Amino acid sequence: MSATRPPAARRATSRMGTPNPFGKAPKTRTVMAPEGLALISRIPPRSERLAAFLLDFFLILAADFALLTIPFYIGDFSSSLQWTIVLFLTFIVNNAYFIYFELSWQGRTPGKKLLKLRVVNRHGGELSPFSVVVRNLTRQMELLTPTLLWSDGPDNLLVNVALPIVWFFGITLLPFWNRDGLRAGDLLGGTLVISSPRAELLPDLSAPSGDRLESARRFSSRQLSIYGNFELQVLEEILRKPVSDIPRATLWTVARKIAVKIDYPLDPELTAEGLRLFLTDFYAALRAFLEEGRLYGRDKKDQNSPPASGAA
Amino acid sequence: MSASSLAAPGEAARPDAPWLHGEAKREAPNGVQDGAIRSARFRKGREESWRRLETLLAKLDKKGLKALSAPETIELPRLYQIAVSSLSLARAIILDRRLLAYLENLCFRGYLAVYGPRETLAEVSVAFATRGFPAAVRSLKIYILAAFLVYAAGILAGWLQVGRDINHFHRVLPPSQSQIQVSDSPQELLANEIFPPFPGFERTFVVFANFLFRHNAQVAFLSFALSLALGVPTVLIAFYNGEVLGALLSLHAQKGLLLPYAAWLSIHSVTEILAFVLADAAGLSIAHKILFPGRESRLKALSRQGREAGVVMLGVVLMLFIAAFLEGGARQLFNHTGARIAVALLTGSLWLAYFRYAGKERP
Structure with a gap:
């Protein structure tokens, strides 16, 4: 299978494979793009799947309700012919809704679109329209089989009582029993539902504005070889926060900690703005240093790892 | 750019x-x-x-x-x-x-x-009817044979049971679920069941056909869905359906009505039973992949077979739709044994030709 689980050790890490200092890491799964690149997708929590389904279900119910009630107001509804046509139309709506939207909205239904979910091919590559058909035909069976069997009455203990219960727990609740939240329909169709929220391209912190070019602080290799990728990215998250969110006291704590560690003479009189400039300069220099190390195959994960560069 | x-x-x-x-x-x-x-x-x-x-x-x-x-x-x-x-x-x-x-x-x-889906619903429908469905059916050949044999065994069992003693009929089909009784005379059967007066277009082609379609589609879905229980219920349902059919045939044969009854039945049953056999075959293929995934991982084998089986099931639904029109409407319209047999032969050969030749790549 080309879609592989990240090994256990990577599960607690973020999408970049570096430790995520900010809360619980989202569940991910890689999908192999035909270009040979393993793309990382986020597995949505089951609550999002359920919410999307309930939304779609509500829309279908609303359509059925409209189909079943509107004819009452526009004419004689006693004829069984009209009744049958309406029933047939609801049959079409109920069965074609998911298939139609997942085909024409690229793996999304209105509910999925709202929750930013998508259906993709679990094995990588194009999402076949037949996969879409299969995963949605199965949906009816997953949900309705227990109720159909149950509603036949308790004539047969095995078929009308035991089977629906086993079915409900084994098939209907299947998404709760596997890590990727696969329904029986996903198993049969070879599909996977992933979460694809949009990420913004934020400004590069290392790119200083014009007049900072000359005055940017310089750091020695020895000073830069103390910290690793993890600390760099923690610093990035701090600097990315809105200016007003970080009081001078916090900036001072961070800057002083760094200054002491790398033995840099930091002016205690610096304003919040000045401290921010110091941190930005250090960030840019550290990033350039660590990235150069990576370029030559010397990766320093955090401050406890062995040195990234031969210079240290 | x-x-x-x-x-x-x-x-x-x-x-x-x-x-x-x-x-x-x-x-x-x-x-x-x-x-x-x-x-x-x-x-x-x-x-x-x-x-x-x-x-x-x-x-x-x-x-x-x-x-x-x-x-x-x-x-x-x-x-x-x-x-x-x-x-x-x-x-x-x-x-x-x-x-x-x-x-x-x-x-x-x-x-x-x-790499998202590129086809529209219309394109998918055409591809399905001209290539996908017949090709998927052809890929299930061995399972179709198996499902057909189970059906045939059921028919034989029903036929033999009722042939030995006509009163065994209600052991196969309880009186509560049967529209006909063992005690019905041949004349009653002919007038009420086989050649009833045509009740009008609306009641047959629309109302009755619709009921039959939804009922039969549910039965086919159930039989397919139960394949996830390793196919045992699928086989049992197929066998029982055959048994009912055999019992009905035997009952009518003993009242001297075999030919008109077979004609009455076959006008739609050729399509309907074929659809049921396909649904069972699809279910059996899934059960087979769950039990014996072969070289692939069980999940992968299942999803590959599942797609084929799903295509077949979609076709089964459409076949049942056609069967419902034949059963609900055409059977009442063609109130003649010969005409009914002609329709049965025609639909049977059309299906065979469709599954045999449609969408086949030319060498």
Whole structure:
């Protein structure tokens, strides 16, 4: 299978494979793009799947309700012919809704679109329209089989009582029993539902504005070889926060900690703005240093790892 | 697409690319050049094409594939490939968390757009009817044979049981579920069951056909769905359906009505029973893959077979739709044994020809 689980050790890490200092890491799964690149997708929590389904279900119910009630107001509804046509139309709506939207909205239904979910091919590559058909035909069976069997009455203990219960727990609740939240329909169709929220391209912190070019602080290799990728990215998250969110006291704590560690003479009189400039300069220099190390195959994960560069 | 955005990934591969020869440019401290560190320059050179891809993706998201002009549809996969190569480079080197997150996301969205489903519902329907369905049926040959044998065994069992003692009929089909009784005389059967007066177009072609369709589709779905229980219920249901059929045939044979009853039955049953056999075969193929996945992993074998079986099930639903029209309407309309047999033969040979030849690739 080309879609592989990240090994256990990577599960607690973020999408970049570096430790995520900010809360619980989202569940991910890689999908192999035909270009040979393993793309990382986020597995949505089951609550999002359920919410999307309930939304779609509500829309279908609303359509059925409209189909079943509107004819009452526009004419004689006693004829069984009209009744049958309406029933047939609801049959079409109920069965074609998911298939139609997942085909024409690229793996999304209105509910999925709202929750930013998508259906993709679990094995990588194009999402076949037949996969879409299969995963949605199965949906009816997953949900309705227990109720159909149950509603036949308790004539047969095995078929009308035991089977629906086993079915409900084994098939209907299947998404709760596997890590990727696969329904029986996903198993049969070879599909996977992933979460694809949009990420913004934020400004590069290392790119200083014009007049900072000359005055940017310089750091020695020895000073830069103390910290690793993890600390760099923690610093990035701090600097990315809105200016007003970080009081001078916090900036001072961070800057002083760094200054002491790398033995840099930091002016205690610096304003919040000045401290921010110091941190930005250090960030840019550290990033350039660590990235150069990576370029030559010397990766320093955090401050406890062995040195990234031969210079240290 | 502008020339500069196309040049961006090429730049990285050129022998004089600063990326690959960072060591030679030692003059600036810490890889800083023109006031920007290396990864900032990497970003600068490609950002335009990323933004362009983002614009196209947003357009696609909002209005669908048709919103893109012809040049844009050519541009999209190229921009996607630029983004993918940016990502693989960035993953190896760049430490800007947010930039990486952005590229991961952009590439994934590009991947979804480039490899998303392209067909419309109409195109899928045509492909399904002309190629997908008959091809999927052909791939189930061995399972169809198995399901057919189970059916035949059921028919034989029903026929033999009722043949030995006509009163065994209600052991197969309880009186509560049967519209006919053992005590019915041949005249009653002919007048009420086999040649009833035509109740009108609406009641037959629409109301009754609709009921039959929904009922039969449910039975077929159930039989298929139960294949997940390793196929045992599927086989039992197929056998029982055959048994009922055999019992009914035997009952009518003993009242001297075998031919008119068989004609009455076959006008729709050729299509209906074929559909049931296909549903059972699809279910059996799933059960087979669950038990014996072969060389592939169980999940992969299941999803591959599942797709085939799902295609067959969709076809089964359509066949049952046709069968319902024949049963609910045509049977009442053609109040003549010969005409009914003719329709049965015609539909039977049409189905066979369709499954045998439709969508087959010519050598």
